[in-house]
Amino acid sequence: MRRIDGPKLADRLQAIPPFHVMEIVRIAEALEASGVDVIHLEVGEPDFPTSPSVIERACAALHAGKTRYTDARGIQPLRDALSRWYQGQGLNVPASRIQITVGASGGLLLSAAATTNPGDAVLMADPAYPCNPRFVEAVGGVVHWIPTNASTQFQPRAAQLEDMATERDRSLMLAHPANPTGQAVPAIELERMIQWCRNTRRHLIVDEIYQNLAFTQDLQSSLAFSDEHFVIGSFSKYFNMTGWRLGWMVIPDYALEATQRLAQHLFICAPSFAQEAALACFEPDAMRAAEAHRIELQARRDLLIPRLEAMGFQIAADPDGAFYVFVDASNVTQNSQQFCTDLIRQTGVAITPGVDFSGTLPPTWIRIAYTQPIARLEEAMQRMADFIGG
């Protein structure tokens, strides 16, 4: 192919690492095209469908001409519905502080843009959701990685922040629970980190996209402890609406007006028919389905963990929520990327090498997304056990 020499692209593009899982996805696609039965445990997306009532509401909205821009903050009924939903969880979040966003991704970009000057650093746990550094870099910031390990469930500790933070660090970004681990920040640490940010006048951004997919009763939103930080939410995971590109952000009063102004300039609004459709999420049938899915995910986690441990994978602590388990495969392989490639080729089971989530962990970690029904997970575990055993 002829090389096209265009003008020089921004330096930040050179630094974007590839998603190693895409190699697995490519192999999976080729195998599927040749008729192989592939079990997909690699992509961070629920396998449940969007609720039929949400789909009906979207169709009605489209027919009713809800295809134009909305208020940049989001439609008022949806902001009210989210406020009532928080109220039902014992949290007082006025609709005025809720900004509807283009997925959690839109909220993460917006919060990074609202809090980061060029050259500022953002404290973030390693391992992390791989897109998070990109939001920071896109607005000229840099990531100051917080090393973590299995003994702290791969979440930072407040004492660490005190030891390692520099003048340059303007904010702290947490995920609660996190991707790739499904681990939450323990309540006591969350309170301490909130306090530390307040005392040191740093911004705090908490990604709570998986907070409603929690398996323990006592996993509280960070909003239970403070209303002075940014909280990111999404319809993608709990409401199975990944493709609808709809999320929200709770904005602290001190940043409210300026952040809403920026949202208007960056996005104009989130998809209008998706906002209308999402109103149906809060009706009893859709809420019942979402809750049933959460319980199903917990059952999948409980099936998977002993099976993985029996194969030699090490799991530091049971995931608190989401649909991931992050395992140390060092008893099985010293090269998880090679292991994942061989596994997909020989068994049709697709899982994600941990290298996508961390530049510093040894190359023995793997993320498994339990986004398949129980019977398929059992089949996947059997294929993996046969592969390792033989």
Ligand SMILES: Cc1ncc(COP(=O)(O)O)c(C=O)c1O
């Ligand atoms: C921790 C975390 N934050 C944000 C996102 C992006 O979600 P959305 O689809 O709402 O943009 C993901 C998606 O996997 C995620 O795992």
